[in-house]
Amino acid sequence: MRHFAALVAKLGTTTKTNEKLDALVQYFSVADDRDKVWVIAIFSGRRPRRAVNTTQLATYCVELAKLPFWMFDECWHTVGDLAETIALLLPENETAYNERRDDERPLYYYIEQLKRIEKEEEPVRKKFIVESWAELNRSERFVFNKLITGSFRIGVSQKAMVNALAKATSAEASVIAHRISGNWDPGTITFDELTGDEAHATDLSKPYPFYLAYALEDEPASLGNPEDWQVEWKWDGIRGLIIKRQGELFVWSRGEELMTEKFPEYHSLQYLLPDGIALDGEIISLPPAEAGATTFRRPLPFSSLQTRIGRKNVTKKQLQEAPAGFIVYDLLEYEGEDWRSRPLSERRSKLEALMAQWNYTALELSPVVRFEDWEELKTLREQSREMNAEGFMIKKRSSIYQVGRKRGDWWKWKIDPLTIDAVMIYAQKGAGRRSGLYTDYTFAVWDGDKLVPFTKAYSGLTDKEFAQVDAFVKRNSLEKFGPVRTVKPELVFELAFEGIAASNRHKSGVALRFPRMLRWRKDKTVTEINTLEDLKRMLEVYGK
Amino acid sequence: MPLIEFTDHGFYCRAGDFFIDPWRPVSKALITHGHSDHARWGSKSYLCHTDTKPILETRLGPGHYETVGYNEPISINGVNISLHPAAHIIGSSQIRLEHKGEVWVVSGDYKLENDGLSGEFEPVKCHNFISECTFGLPIYQWKPQAQIFSDIQQWVLKNKAAGKSSLLFAYSLGKAQRLLPCLAEVTDRILVHGAVYNVHMALVNAGIKLPEVHRVTPDTPKEWLKGAVVIAPSSAEGTPWMRRFAPLATGVCSGWMAVRGAMRRRNADAGFPLSDHADWDGLLKAIKATEAECVYVTHGFTAAFGRYLNEHGFNAKEVKTEYGDDETEEKSTDVLEKLEE
Ligand SMILES: [Zn+2]
Ligand SMILES: [Zn+2]
Numbered sequence: 005m006r007h008f009a010a011l012v013a014k015l016g017t018t019t020k021t022n023e024k025l026d027a028l029v030q031y032f033s034v035a036d037d038r039d040k041v042w043v044i045a046i047f048s049g050r051r052p053r054r055a056v057n058t059t060q061l062a063t064y065c066v067e068l069a070k071l072p073f074w075m076f077d078e079c080w081h082t083v084g085d086l087a088e089t090i091a092l093l094l095p096e097n098e099t100a101y102n103e104r105r106d107d108e109r110p111l112y113y114y115i116e117q118l119k120r121i122e123k124e125e126e127p128v129r130k131k132f133i134v135e136s137w138a139e140l141n142r143s144e145r146f147v148f149n150k151l152i153t154g155s156f157r158i159g160v161s162q163k164a165m166v167n168a169l170a171k172a173t174s175a176e177a178s179v180i181a182h183r184i185s186g187n188w189d190p191g192t193i194t195f196d197e198l199t200g201d202e203a204h205a206t207d208l209s210k211p212y213p214f215y216l217a218y219a220l221e222d223e224p225a226s227l228g229n230p231e232d233w234q235v236e237w238k239w240d241g242i243r244g245l246i247i248k249r250q251g252e253l254f255v256w257s258r259g260e261e262l263m264t265e266k267f268p269e270y271h272s273l274q275y276l277l278p279d280g281i282a283l284d285g286e287i288i289s290l291p292p293a294e295a296g297a298t299t300f301r302r303p304l305p306f307s308s309l310q311t312r313i314g315r316k317n318v319t320k321k322q323l324q325e326a327p328a329g330f331i332v333y334d335l336l337e338y339e340g341e342d343w344r345s346r347p348l349s350e351r352r353s354k355l356e357a358l359m360a361q362w363n364y365t366a367l368e369l370s371p372v373v374r375f376e377d378w379e380e381l382k383t384l385r386e387q388s389r390e391m392n393a394e395g396f397m398i399k400k401r402s403s404i405y406q407v408g409r410k411r412g413d414w415w416k417w418k419i420d421p422l423t424i425d426a427v428m429i430y431a432q433k434g435a436g437r438r439s440g441l442y443t444d445y446t447f448a449v450w451d452g453d454k455l456v457p458f459t460k461a462y463s464g465l466t467d468k469e470f471a472q473v474d475a476f477v478k479r480n481s482l483e484k485f486g487p488v489r490t491v492k493p494e495l496v497f498e499l500a501f502e503g504i505a506a507s508n509r510h511k512s513g514v515a516l517r518f519p520r521m522l523r524w525r526k527d528k529t530v531t532e533i534n535t536l537e538d539l540k541r542m543l544e545v546y547g548k
Numbered sequence: 549m550p551l552i553e554f555t556d557h558g559f560y561c562r563a564g565d566f567f568i569d570p571w572r573p574v575s576k577a578l579i580t581h582g583h584s585d586h587a588r589w590g591s592k593s594y595l596c597h598t599d600t601k602p603i604l605e606t607r608l609g610p611g612h613y614e615t616v617g618y619n620e621p622i623s624i625n626g627v628n629i630s631l632h633p634a635a636h637i638i639g640s641s642q643i644r645l646e647h648k649g650e651v652w653v654v655s656g657d658y659k660l661e662n663d664g665l666s667g668e669f670e671p672v673k674c675h676n677f678i679s680e681c682t683f684g685l686p687i688y689q690w691k692p693q694a695q696i697f698s699d700i701q702q703w704v705l706k707n708k709a710a711g712k713s714s715l716l717f718a719y720s721l722g723k724a725q726r727l728l729p730c731l732a733e734v735t736d737r738i739l740v741h742g743a744v745y746n747v748h749m750a751l752v753n754a755g756i757k758l759p760e761v762h763r764v765t766p767d768t769p770k771e772w773l774k775g776a777v778v779i780a781p782s783s784a785e786g787t788p789w790m791r792r793f794a795p796l797a798t799g800v801c802s803g804w805m806a807v808r809g810a811m812r813r814r815n816a817d818a819g820f821p822l823s824d825h826a827d828w829d830g831l832l833k834a835i836k837a838t839e840a841e842c843v844y845v846t847h848g849f850t851a852a853f854g855r856y857l858n859e860h861g862f863n864a865k866e867v868k869t870e871y872g873d874d875e876t877e878e879k880s881t882d883v884l885e886k887l888e889e
Contacts, residue, residue, distance in 0.1 A: 016808055017818060071686055072859065078852045079687045084809050092687040092806070440810055467813060 007035050008043065008111045009144040015160055024160060028168030037195040039111040044198065045190035046156055047165050052115055055122045056129050056152055058086055064133055069093045081433060081487055082440050087149030091142050101141045109139075114148055119191065162213070163408045173199050183210070208249040211256040212282060212336050212344065215406045217397060217414035224378040224398065224417060234348060234401050235373040235381060237393035238416055239331050240306045240503070241288030242313070246270065246330060247337070248277040257287060268318065269328045269366050276364050280340030283332050283355075284405075285370070290329025293365045300371050303331070303392050306517060307505035331370045332359065333397075336405060344405035351405070388419045389546055394502065395419045421500035422542060423522055425533045427493045429455060431477040434462060442477040442489070443470050445521075447499060449512075451536040455493055458512035458539060459501075464521035473524075496528040497521045504542050514539050551627075551650050552676070554844075554867050559654060559678065563647045564627035567591075568654045571870040578629070580656025581640035582607065582721055585872040597631050599639030602754035603721060606746060618667070633667035634658035636824050637722030638751060644672050652676045653838060659823065660830040661693055663726050671837035678844045678867070679835055682825040683803050684853030690803070690827040696820055697730040703799060703818055704734050704777055713776040713793035717816070718801040720744045720781045722824050725751065727801065728759040731777055739764050739772065741780035741789070764792075785814075803827075835862065847871040 014027040032040055066076050071093065083089040114136065121129045133152075140148055150156055170180045183199060187209045220227075227233060244263070245256040253274035255264040264270070267287065289304035289312075308326040312318060335355040336344055343351055352372075359369040373396065375381040381396070388395050395418035403413035426447035434443030444462040448455035465473065473495065480492040503517035553560045558570030566576040573590030580586055580596075582603030587596070593612040594604060601615045616622055618641065621630045631641035636657040643654045651674040658680065662668045690696075704714045716731075718724045720743045731738050738761045740748065745763040752758055762768070764778065773792050782800070784790060790798075803823025804810040811819035826834060835843055835857070843864045845854045850866040857864035 017811065017816075069686065072856070075686065075852065075856060078849075079685050082685060082849075083687055083807050088808055089687065092689070096689065440804075440807065441813070467815075 005111055005114065005140060005144045005147070006108055007031060008039065009141075009147045011043070012147050012150070012156065013143050021164065024164055025168050025171075028160070028165060029171050032168060032172035036110050036112070040195050041190050041193060041198055042112055042115055044165065044169070044184055046151070047160050048162060048184060050190060052118055052151065053122060054152060054154065055118045056133060058153060060126070060130070061086070061090060061133070061149070061152065064130060064137075065090045065093055068134065068137070069095065084434065084440065087153045088146055090149050091146035094137055094142075094145060096142055097138070098141070101139075104139055115151060116191075118151060161408075166407075169199060175199065208252055209247065209254040209256075211245045211247060211254070212284075212342075212405075213407045214243055214245070214258060214284065215414060216409040217399075217416045218409060218411050220398065220415040220417040224381060227378075227398065227415070230375065230377055230381070232401055234352065234399045235375065236333065236370045236397045236399070237373065237388070237391055238395045238397045238418065239286040239288055239303060239370070240392060240394045241286040241303065241309055241331070244285055244287040244330065245336075246273065246277075246281075246283045246285065248274065248279060248281050249340070250279060253277070255287075263287070266312065266318065267328045268323065270330065273364065273366055276362065278339070280337060282335075282337035283330070283367075284334040284336055285330045285332040285367075288329055288331055289326045290331075290368060292327055301329070301368055303329070305392050305505065306503055307515070328366075329368055330366055331368050333370045334405060347402045347404065348399055349401040352401075385417065385419060421502055421518075421522070422504065422546065423498050423500050424449065424538065424542075425496055425498050425525060425528060426458070427455065427530045427533050428473075428491060428495045428497065429457060429493050430488050431473075431491055432488050441470055441474045443474070445473075445497075447497065448493065449534050449536050449539060451512075456512050456536055458510065458514060458536070459499065459516045459519045461497075461499055461519045461521050464500075465524065469524055493530050496525040496530060496533055498523050498525050504539070504546055506543060512536060512539065514543055550676070551645055551647050551652050552654070552678070558869070561627060561645060561647075564624040564629070564645070566595075566624060568643055569656065569871070576624075578643055579604065580634065580643055580654060581637055583637070583657065585870070586656055597639040597641045599751075599754065599756065600641070601639075602750040603639065603747065606750040618670075632670040632672050635660065635662060635666045635669035637666050638725065638756065640666060642670070642672055644674065650675055652678070653840075654678045655680065655834070657682070657825055658834065659826045660834060661690070663693055663824075664729065665726055666722070666824075669834070671834065673837075673839050675840060676842045676844065677835060677838040677840035678846060679831065680825065680871070681831055681845045681848035681850055681853040683823065683827050684831055684845070684849040686828045688803060688806055688823075688827045689829060690806075690821065690823060693822070696822045700727070700730055700799070700801075700820055700822075701734045703797075703820075704731065707797045708734075708775055710797075711775060711795065713774070713778060713796035715778045715780060715790060715793055715796050715798045716801055717782045717785055717798065718744075718779055718822075719824075721747045723801055723822065724748070724779045724781075725758055726822070726824070727779055728761065731779075732759040735777040737762060737772065737777070739768070739776050739778045741778070741784050743781045743783070744779050764789075768792075785816075 011027055011031045015024055018024055062076055066073055079093060080086060080089045083092065117132055121132050136148055137145055166180050180199065188198060243258040247254040253264060255267055255270055257263045289308040290301050293301060311322055311326050312328060332355065335351045338354060373384060375384060385396055395416065398415045398417055400413040426449050428445045429448045430446035431442040432444040434441055444460060446457050446460050448457045476495060477489055477491050481489040482492060483490040499519050500522040501516040501519040505515050506513060507515035549562055551561060551563060553562060557567060557572045557574055559568040566578055567574045568578045569580055569586040570577050570591065571588055575592045577591040578595045579600060582600050584607065587604055589608050595614045596604060598615040598617055601613050604613055616631055618631050618633055621628055623629065628646040630644045632644060634640040634642045634656055636659055640656060642656065642658065645652045653672050653674040655678060658669060660669045707714045716727060718727055724744045728738060740761045740763060742763060745761065748758060748761055776793050778793060797817040799818040799820060800814050800816045801820045801822045803821055803825060805819030806821040841863060843857055843862050844867045845864055846867045846869045854864040854866045
């Protein structure tokens with residue numbers, strides 16, 4: 005557990021990518037093989053199931069620390085993380101710890117025990133938790149608690165881990181990325197099976213990692229000859245991958261979630277698609293195809309698809325109101341062969357031929373946007389919102405399909421966000437990196453002479469600005485409701501957002517997509533902010 | 549009328565007609581310690597501990613300063629006054645007032661651990677105790693200084709081995725001096741930012757013995773800047789001033805570093821939870837030792853700490869003050885730190 009705690013501590017403190025990489029490489033070269041498999045699993049979001057719930061953990065903790073529950077809440081609120089709060093509150097016994105140090109237990113021991121107690125009675129679970137706390141020091145306790153509560157947010161990207169593994173096992177990064185993505189059980193697979201040479205042929209579902217684009221910051225003219233580039237709309241859904249191998253269908257989303265079950269619309273593809281195929285595309289709401297129609301179906305706004313996400317069982321009503329389709333971007337595998345290293349032009353013409361031949365209602369080919377010069381493209385981009393698109397994807401025709409976010413060959417050229425000026429009226433302390441500071445704000449616009457709250461936002465300011473707003477909140481609190489403070493409506497912010505939809509869950513009647521603070525408008529007073537009328541007008545224009 | 553009243557200028561003793569750590573100018577101010585939020589500019593006369601005077605003179609300029617040592621009782625308008633070590637920084641004092649059998653202690657800022665520089669905290673019995681609670685939550689439990697010093701030393705040596713400078717951010721009054729003996733064990737030359745240097749020289753000129761430091765100036769030899777060991781106030785963080793030490797690693801010395809979120813927010817390479825304030829256990833221990841009938845809690849987690857005290861057999865009240873906390877970035881607005889770059 006010591007190595008793992010040290011790794012997590014190191015990853016948590018350093019902000020430099022190469023130091024993180026070094027820490028991982030170092031860890032992979034010293035740790036137990038079984039621990040390594042778990043570390044790969046944990047850092048790619050495959051933690052063991054929660055054996056004990058947070059209330060129980062908190063209860064055991066306050067018992068040991070002899071504190072009232074409200075104090076635990078207060079501390080949790082300040083720390084922002086349950087696992088860390090518990091680690092900090094439990095009494096530390098250095099001497100006892102140092103004596104035990106030599107026969108410390110490995111990470112996999114704790115994970116196996118956590119799995120074991122999952123089915124046990126509460127007293128058994130409690131005994132294990134309390135005893136484990138007693139034999140671990142503060143930083144180990146923190147990672148132990150994290151194993152239970154989940155989500156190690158330590159700023160390690162999949163890419164960093166893949167690179168570290170590639171370095172530690174001297175394999176190609178893309179091969180490793182392919183291998184560790186997909187379905188495997190850290191409880192049974194060995195490190196060699198996971199990263200060694202012979203593995204993996206067996207896992208049919210294994211997805212290819214997505215190629216992601218950076219935002220284009222310069223004018224597109226900087227890209228040179230328009231003829232070298234293929235332009236498509238940037239569709240606003242969930243990036244997905246449809247795979248069919250040996251008669252089985254797999255639908256992956258970004259974030260490496262298998263979503264096959266969630267989209268019954270795709271199920272016929274299991275019989276329709278040929279074997280050995282992988283399609284990159286966008287999971288999106290598409291209206292049903294009309295008989296005989298050959299034109300591209302304009303997708304529905306993202307808010308429609310949202311009703312489908314996060315639900316295990318899809319209702320008939322949802323299927324009708326938010327039918328899912330798949331806009332196909334790219335062909336990654338064909339007849340069981342990896343096509344990623346072929347140029348986009350070749351992949352695209354094959355894809356076009358296949359799509360023409362298939363004509364399946366679940367699939368829609370992402371249309372290529374025709375344009376003469378970059379100026380024309382700029383004009384065309386203005387139609388993005390009408391198309392329910394976020395802008396353009398600009399891809400070099402000669403590009404191979406790379407792994408992860410890469411510069412140079414693929415660019416996203418998004419439209420400017422929608423914006424509105426609003427005043428902050430509530431503030432709450434943030435979690436994670438900014439724990440302890442008031443960084444989560446609720447904003448309001450005028451409705452007549454009343455301020456009506458309509459959205460929350462908690463990103464977009466610099467650390468310095470957050471500190472200033474935090475100081476303002478502390479000095480200008482009007483009331484406290486639990487963790488929320490009502491503040492004097494004085495600070496005006498320009499909020500940016502990607503979309504707007506009608507909502508009956510919100511008092512204002514609207515819900516924003518990806519709201520964030522674009523800038524602090526110190527030049528504006530609360531009388532100059534936008535109104536609910538303005539929001540409703542935006543809903544009219546963009547919310548359909 | 550209680551012996552101390554809480555006014556919009558600060559703590560006021562009507563019987564003696566003076567204030568303690570007032571935040572607006574008054575005619576007579578008793579000062580617990582030299583930090584800028586406790587010792588503010590503009591009062592006609594100041595009374596403080598002998599070792600606090602050089603700090604006040606540097607920060608506030610020439611003025612009318614009277615001094616007194618620890619446990620040397622004096623009297624003002626019939627109020628008996630004595631200073632007792634608060635162990636927060638050099639010269640920091642708890643101020644004890646006694647009038648007609650009523651005893652009050654204003655603790656200012658304090659800690660219980662003896663840092664080797666700021667004296668040994670002295671518990672003083674009283675009826676009414678005014679306590680800070682900067683770290684008044686049970687998540688704050690300090691490790692012994694020796695252990696943190698050893699962590700800092702190992703970090704410095706590791707940086708040295710990697711050819712990097714070690715840049716430590718520490719409050720220029722208190723924390724910076726406290727670090728010197730620790731650093732002197734792992735380097736022959738400690739460089740300091742001008743703000744730290746000003747405080748240092750004020751203390752040294754007043755006869756306080758401290759390990760030698762070198763001020764960073766444009767003339768500092770190039771070879772000194774490579775692999776250097778440097779102390780700077782947090783206001784220097786992220787400024788071009790830092791660049792001269794590249795390649796470098798940064799470390800923040802502050803009690804807030806006990807929480808990972810706070811540490812990440814600082815964006816430093818390392819955080820050392822070294823504090824000049826009492827931790828949770830320290831606060832409780834100090835308060836208990838006073839046997840006070842009433843405890844007034846000021847700056848910090850006053851609401852939670854006060855509630856906890858009330859639920860555990862104390863009679864506690866929250867008092868609003870204008871003191872800051874001298875362990876955060878906000879404090880980089882200190883006048884002293886502004887003097888330099
Ligand atoms: Zn202080
Ligand atoms: Zn203070």
